[in-house]
Amino acid sequence: MMNKGLFMLFKILLISTLLLFTKPLFAQVFDEPTARAKALKKCDSYNLPKLLCNALVTSFFDAAIESNEQGSLDNFEDYLSNNLKDNILKSDEVLNEVVFNSGLLSSKLEDSPLSLKFKAIDVEDDDTVMGLEFAYNREFARNYLNASKTMRRYYTFEFDVSGTVTQKAEENPRDFIEAKASFLGGAYTRIPTQPKMVTDIAQYYVDNIDDEVAQKAFWNAMDDVTKPLGGFTYFKYGIEAGFETEQDFDAKNTVITAFAFTQYESWDDGTFLGSLGLIPSARFALDEVNPNSETPRALAGDNSSYRRVSGELSLWMPISQYTGKSMFFTFNYRTYRELSANDVIKNANLDKYHLRTYTIGGPSGLYLSYTSGSLPFDLQSQQSVELGFKTYF
């Protein structure tokens, strides 16, 4: 499969090269919109990642137009080179599709605790650098305690490493790597083994997966399973020990964290949560942070350990019954506070933050989002952990 893909890639590059050497003919017969549409359509039939094929075709035709606008194809090669760089080498979407989502590596990573992803990161001057996000998450054998009829309880150990690296550490605005070992415990609602009749109804829907009537019968049968249980309770807690560092491993925080997470989904339409379909989730954490002597915080004269607390509330609610369309409303509230922060941190207003985000979305994506408050340095949520590190050490 890959060989055919590489062959097609070679074929496209060969055609591009041939066209470079047949400039006069190219200029005479070139009907750009038709040729572009035809080439893009051909991408459907090539055994090549479609995103890559589209990027190659787009780069080629854009280069042709750009050079044609100058009345000469002399700079075609430069334009093509720049477009290929922008559309492929600087596109995390294309690189992820080519490297991680298709071919051999995709199947190797699919059931692996390791995840890898290219990420185009905005830097100053409207430029971007390509970063590689990595995460390794390995849960060791889970041990279940004596199961009751309604709940399962377990404990386990977990190891996590995650971060973002770029070719040059100084170019990395998300210069943050985290590694931690965790002891985790949890409890959750148990679904009792169902009688054969229920399994048969469920299996009938699976066997007729695009049958609307079978789906309704399945939903009704599942309602009969879930209603007596009241709802799904999920609780998780843990203690984590690890470190946060930068790509060059000079500055380092050791961190010990205690946390708890809970989620509840009501399956009883007679309750407030059940009638709205509202699913609340909450998470609390307390960190003890010890910076080393290379951290900016220590270099500024404060290498003492400190504590920080964080809390997060997340709500998800369907609103299809009000809008007539498949839509949902979400709310997220995050708060963060450094305990006993010194005056420098307090005066800079960096000892606490609150962030509220309201969104309305649907299966096709996000419709509306409103955020108030900010994270430190006004950076956004995906960088919050990095922020905690960069701001406070």
Add this chain to the structure above:
Amino acid sequence: MSWSKNNNAHKTLWALITYFHKDTLQGQPFVKFADGGEWELGLVVKIAGNDSPEMIKDKAGAMATLLDEFFTGVFKTKYEKLSASVDENTARGDGIAAMSNALAQTDKKLKTVGDIVDEHYVFKGEVE
């Protein structure tokens, strides 16, 4: 990465996701299995805007746990990796952890989880 109507693991996964999202789906144009595979995992796991990475991971864990409970309690699936050295609790933990890791990749599609489910559970018509 496949998403096939010939695969009971994929179809059972979609069947349960429709139930977990029935409040969003009912009264709307019917969503077919093939289109369900294109659902983003952020939607599947019910992620809110600006959820932290830790919150996303924990929500993915809750969804993976819920799937495991319905697979075994309703569909009576067995664990694929059961052996003399792997007991049911270990296999359950492995299945939940694998699904949890996959579901936490919220920018990916539901179809990326199908084969992972298939690797950890034995569905109707499969040989243990």
